[in-house]
Amino acid sequence: MNTSYALLARALQPEIILADGAVLVIAYDLIFGRRRPLATRLNTSLLLGALTLVGALIASVLVGAIGGFYGDNFVIDSFALATRGGVIVLALLTLGVASGAKVMRNPAEYVALILFATTGFTLMAAANHLLIAFAALELASLSLYVLAGFDKDRRESAEAGLKYFLLGAMATAFLLFGFSLIYGLTGELALPRIAAVLALGGMSPLLALALVMVLVAFGFKAAAAPFHLWAPDAYEGAPTPSAALIASASKLAGFTLFARLLWPGLGELAGDPSQPFNPGGWITIVALLSGASLLLGNLAALAQTNLRRLLAYSAIAHAGVMLLGVVIAVPAGPGPLFYYLFTYGVATAGAFGVIAVLENNGGCQKITDLAGLSRRSPLLAGALTIFILSLAGIPPLAGFFGKFTIFAMTLRIGGIASPTGILTLLAIALSAVALYYYLIVLKQALVEPSTPARSTRIRVPVTAAITLLTAAALIVVLGLCPSLVLGLF
């Protein structure tokens, strides 16, 4: 086993930078920030945090896709590299969202937690070992629980944090149980060696139990139905930047981790995706989760009046498509899955960015709070239009091509009669349902006149404006030139 610590230190530079940056943000605030106003402390922390993220991004690009290292317990292939870059960009967008959001107490700790969560995300991207994967996932999750409950002035935030924590902790228990069964059955923790052992023997009842445990945990983390119950409450109550991070970067890192766990680790148990009716293996379970998420997410979103809850149900619906992407992550390559996850993350983070600015200007909970947005701020209305239309999958925006490529690949690999093929047809049909609730949002923003209570023009902070414009530009550019992302793989 090649356990070169020098290589390990070099390959994990981004994580080292992120952790150091988090400590630096707190230390700087402790030493210099005590007597300053909250807004100044927040801006300083955000600046330091952004610099840290940029440093980590550069470091991860410089490290490059070096393959397996530290005894193959870590791996940085093109997928891991892209995910590392992706979560860092999404975390940067989250900081931009925070710059336009309500100023909370302890801003430095907030930024530091975002950095710690990002460290967890980048480690999740590179983990190739059950325990490392678990530790990385928990680092990210624990940071996210605190971030969700960070607004100490609002009870809803505490509620969101608690719900997210309790359900997340239960998911963790399932995951750990599943891992322990896998370890007990194979005697291995590193994914390549688990795969090697599994190649010798087939499915056993205990292994099936382990799979179910892992996939239940996966369902919780991905907010897939029927394990989605925490998502609407967490989205509704959490501080807006936290919700943006939960919805974007954590999705990207989580799906990358599980795609790696399921394919290189448990690929032997995948089953045959082109088998009509019952592919066997974990693809069956993933397909069930996907179908439930598509149906529940899209149909429940129709009934929402709260914008954040609507975004949560839309996230559940999108998780259904992402699960289809997991099924094809090896047969078709990880390109479609990553493209979908990243562009979805940018669009969602952007939408939360708009919500964050609105919260400082009269509040934004109900969809009707958006009324008259195009007159109050053409910038916010225009950016929201791009994000929502991308989520709805309207070309030429990135959301369209993300859906298109996943659907095309799923059908190509599974054929029309396979469960995934039928799910794809279901997803296409439900996209027409989805357009309805997305248009309801845009109708408020672009068509309805403003109410007297919310009619003043909105001043968008410069950093928030830059964030929103960057996110919108990313959506348009990646939508017009998907090869920029697909070419990475």
Place this chain on the structure above:
Amino acid sequence: MNLLPYTIYLSFVGALLALVAGMKSAAAARAVALLTAVSAWGVALYAAFGFTPSSELLTLVNVPWIPQLGINYHLAADGISLTLLVLTGLAATCGVLFSWNIEERTGEFFAFYLALIGGVYGVFLSADAFVFFVFYEIAIVPKYFLIANWGSTNRQYGAMKLALYSFAGSALVLAGLLWIYSTGYASNFGLDQLAQGAATLSHTGQITVFALIFTGFAVLAGMFPFHTWAPTGHVAAPTGASMLLAGVVMKLGAYGCLRVAMPLLPAGLEFWQPVIAGLAVAGILYAGLVALVQDDFKFVIGYSSVSHMGFVLLGLAAANPSAVAGAVLQMFSHGVIAGLLFAVVGRMVYERTHTRQLDELKKLPLHRLLPFAAVVFVIAGLASMGMPGFSGFPAELTILVGVWNYSATLGVLAALGVFIAAAFTLRAIQVSFFGQAGADAAAHTPDAAHDHPLSPITWPEKTGAFLLLAATLLIGLKPDLLLNWIVPSLQSPLMKVIFHGGAR
């Protein structure tokens, strides 16, 4: 010809410029919009003058776009697309002229308007199914906002219904296209590749996929019983948008049927031919009869649109060269005439009298108050009825001749539709413009004229009306101008296959 792609780019750039100009003043936005529409139309006309009819699909641009999926940005044109491009330019220009009175959020209006136009140009130029689909969907969202923001009666309902119908239709199309792609025998989304892939499907598969794609497109073409979005959408839309919706957007659906569904799956066409033809005739008769009893002037025109689009679908379903050529000619003709009718009803009459109820219009001596509108509407009505000398006549005649060869019964029923069209058009003319032409009107008229001092018809309205009238007369007197483009295009290798299914 090589300039044709600029119709797309000009429209999208114009949309952005109109948005920017609208922040300064409404007049600037109008000027930008008119300039954009005219220059894009100019490009199309310039290409049309240099066009030598041939059976070849002329490739204009073909560059790799998404190499990972083998998708090329492939634009091409033949006589059929050129016909519709010229129509789009005409309808867009006239639509801008008839939207001259939009005062509220003018820049945004024209931005959505030109984005819609850009999508339409793109659809007519696409030679790759993916590119086709992208432009097709780009055209959906602007429609929603044009209607929901600037529309009239029940606008939010009409707008949402229209957007959802179009999008559900395009979802069917997407499912069908991906189904073909999933066979693995199509290396990309080029129409020729997809045709190869489709040929490997089982017979049942071909029939199913044809049903998906054809229905998806036919929703937008207003096929009975999926036409219900059209009257409500047209009525709710602002004049310029209803001119575009009826004039061009409904053609997107018919064009999709002709360009994508029928050549890809000739076996499916053969199977569904009687059903489509039956539904088309049902649409002609049903919508015509419904138009006969409408109280709302604009609904009469909305249903007449559905009835006339029934002829297009009937021509396509008959699937012989005469009928299909007639269908394309009817697309052009209906685009012009429907634009004219909506312009008179929505802009010239409604914006001045603020009512579209026929029994209220009946009380006004409109033929005296708005003589210009009356004359235009009478001529447009004659054209819509299919009077010789106007474009509707050669188009419907060619279709009927072709349909007669396919099925005499359907031909007779469709011809009955022409009579119904005459009936509802004459009724609309009589009630709306000449309702007070009777003897008792004489005493009434002076007061009415004083009570309703209607503003005179403005120059943009006159220009737009003249352009459209000239087009319908020109094609009515010399249909060969377009038929010479259309007929050779039907002989291209990709299009020829559709005739194997139908009766020759």
